[in-house]
Amino acid sequence: MVSRGVLIVGLMLLPLPLAAQSRICQIEQGRESDENARALLFSRHQCRASTIDLFRRLYNFNERHWDQGWGWDRCSANDSGFAFPRMVDAIYLIRNGIDQPNFGGWHDSVNYARVPTGQGRDASRRHSYRHEPQFTDKEMSNKAMTSHRGLLTTDRVEIKCDGFDMSPADIARALLHEAEHIINGSWHGTLHHRRSSRLCPDKECADRWHDHPVTDPSAPYAIRSTHSMYQIEAEFSCDISTFHADWVTWDVIEVAASTANSILTSNILNPPGWRCARPRPMHWPDGITLGDTGPTRPVSAR
Amino acid sequence: MSRIAVAVLYAVAGAAAIGESQRPISQYSNDSPVTQLDQALLGIQTSNRYDLAKRVQVLADLAKAHDVLPLMLAKYDATPETEYSARRLALGIIGELRDERALDMLVKILSSKLPPDDNDSESLRTGARAKEETVHMKATHAVGYLRSAQSRRVLLNTMRDHESYTVRAEAVSAYMWNSTDQSVAAQELLRVLPDSLQPVVTMPIFDRGMDRAAFDKALAEWRKRWSREEY
Numbered sequence: 001m002v003s004r005g006v007l008i009v010g011l012m013l014l015p016l017p018l019a020a021q022s023r024i025c026q027i028e029q030g031r032e033s034d035e036n037a038r039a040l041l042f043s044r045h046q047c048r049a050s051t052i053d054l055f056r057r058l059y060n061f062n063e064r065h066w067d068q069g070w071g072w073d074r075c076s077a078n079d080s081g082f083a084f085p086r087m088v089d090a091i092y093l094i095r096n097g098i099d100q101p102n103f104g105g106w107h108d109s110v111n112y113a114r115v116p117t118g119q120g121r122d123a124s125r126r127h128s129y130r131h132e133p134q135f136t137d138k139e140m141s142n143k144a145m146t147s148h149r150g151l152l153t154t155d156r157v158e159i160k161c162d163g164f165d166m167s168p169a170d171i172a173r174a175l176l177h178e179a180e181h182i183i184n185g186s187w188h189g190t191l192h193h194r195r196s197s198r199l200c201p202d203k204e205c206a207d208r209w210h211d212h213p214v215t216d217p218s219a220p221y222a223i224r225s226t227h228s229m230y231q232i233e234a235e236f237s238c239d240i241s242t243f244h245a246d247w248v249t250w251d252v253i254e255v256a257a258s259t260a261n262s263i264l265t266s267n268i269l270n271p272p273g274w275r276c277a278r279p280r281p282m283h284w285p286d287g288i289t290l291g292d293t294g295p296t297r298p299v300s301a302r
Numbered sequence: 303m304s305r306i307a308v309a310v311l312y313a314v315a316g317a318a319a320i321g322e323s324q325r326p327i328s329q330y331s332n333d334s335p336v337t338q339l340d341q342a343l344l345g346i347q348t349s350n351r352y353d354l355a356k357r358v359q360v361l362a363d364l365a366k367a368h369d370v371l372p373l374m375l376a377k378y379d380a381t382p383e384t385e386y387s388a389r390r391l392a393l394g395i396i397g398e399l400r401d402e403r404a405l406d407m408l409v410k411i412l413s414s415k416l417p418p419d420d421n422d423s424e425s426l427r428t429g430a431r432a433k434e435e436t437v438h439m440k441a442t443h444a445v446g447y448l449r450s451a452q453s454r455r456v457l458l459n460t461m462r463d464h465e466s467y468t469v470r471a472e473a474v475s476a477y478m479w480n481s482t483d484q485s486v487a488a489q490e491l492l493r494v495l496p497d498s499l500q501p502v503v504t505m506p507i508f509d510r511g512m513d514r515a516a517f518d519k520a521l522a523e524w525r526k527r528w529s530r531e532e533y
């Protein structure tokens with residue numbers, strides 16, 4: 001009979017992630033819209049070694065977390081079933097998706113790109129955390145991503161396997177959201193959402209909005225002031241929808257305005273008082289119509 | 303195969319796929335209208351700012367030659383429920399066609415029940431309910447763009463009856479943006495809307511091409527009237 005102590009020691013000597021090593025986070029492929037978006041993003045970054053190395057370093061992806069079934073070395077247009085290439089797509093969108101020369105949105109790509117980095121350039125907002133993948137334990141959590149920070153905790157954002165099953169734009173805004181949980185947290189933890197009798201009486205689903213001016217096109221507004229989690233999501237989604245770079249295609253931008261407006265109406269305690277993008281059926285520039293369908297309203301403040 | 307070789311291979315394949323959707327309409331003329339429509343939709347889905355007008359022209363030409371609306375309605379019906387982007391695209395095109403015959407189907411969509419709450423405690427808006435909400439939002443855009451007395455009534459019903467506050471707010475926005483005289487429309491809505499929706503009526507719209515000074519002015523006015531800790 002093996003004593004309990006021997007058994008525990010024996011278990012401790014086993015190579016720990018035995019089960020984990022055999023698991024692969026395989027994400028469903030084939031949704032046409034997602035595949036189009038990924039083909040586009042791949043055609044932009046093409047998994048260049050320098051790009052991948054930069055992303056791994058800046059956003060704290062460690063090989064020991066991402067190499068067992070998460071696609072650490074899988075980065076081609078055909079590998080979108082793996083988690084890591086999806087992170088590359090999302091981060092590329094954060095870093096390059098906003099129009100720079102004609103900028104007029106809430107923030108530019110340079111500023112968004114710094115938010116989920118382990119080493120922000122602005123010392124007052126310096127933080128350091130990892131991005132780690134995790135298999136989803138449905139009984140333990142129904143969150144696609146979670147942020148962790150604390151005295152006895154490794155500061156990190158965990159992306160669950162299910163969390164990769166999102167469009168590149170959705171993963172991008174979720175990464176920004178989780179980053180602000182950590183940035184706004186204190187030494188003993190991340191900042192939590194609030195309950196709201198109006199928005200969510202049964203759970204924490206709401207943030208405060210911290211107002212700042214609209215960017216002056218000549219001097220993009222740096223993300224130095226406090227931004228709540230949903231605020232950064234709403235601003236990024238609206239910027240992707242309205243001030244996206246020329247190469248970004250319709251399937252990437254089309255839902256972004258709805259996402260921004262959903263957040264503004266459902267997750268903000270003190271709404272900033274604006275809505276994102278004209279509520280036209282297709283988010284097309286003025287002058288583009290399907291034949292003689294009458295005049296369209298010009299873009300106006302209301 | 304080296305990573306660079308793989309990259310080149312897929313870049314070429316990707317370009318070929320996108321190139322397929324860029325074929326001029328004349329090359330599809332022997333295809334059925336349904337096939338032509340599918341190609342035109344794929345072209346729009348993968349279009350960027352450079353080629354959007356050209357791709358829309360393909361669809362406009364098709365709409366001149368055929369009665370496209372019934373095809374689009376059938377396409378929406380045939381699209382799997384979880385293909386949210388494809389459904390939104392179909393609704394977007396249906397809306398742009400500005401054909402009153404679409405109204406019954408749009409009303410049916412807006413009257414349908416949303417899936418149950420996603421129970422996503424992080425509320426990242428990635429569950430079935432949040433995605434279906436975006437389809438309903440697109441339906442309000444299509445209704446509003448009809449700009450008829452009947453479509454305005456549908457929007458008013460949506461503001462009053464829809465189960466989602468987000469969709470109700472979108473209906474307010476669509477009503478306002480599609481109104482010829484916005485001050486009259488605002489007065490009309492402020493008379494009938496519940497307190498929770500009233501602040502939405504005069505919210506300015508942030509968009510590319512906006513008059514920045516007008517946006518700032520409208521936002522300042524909105525904040526003077528509505529801004530508070532929580533409403």
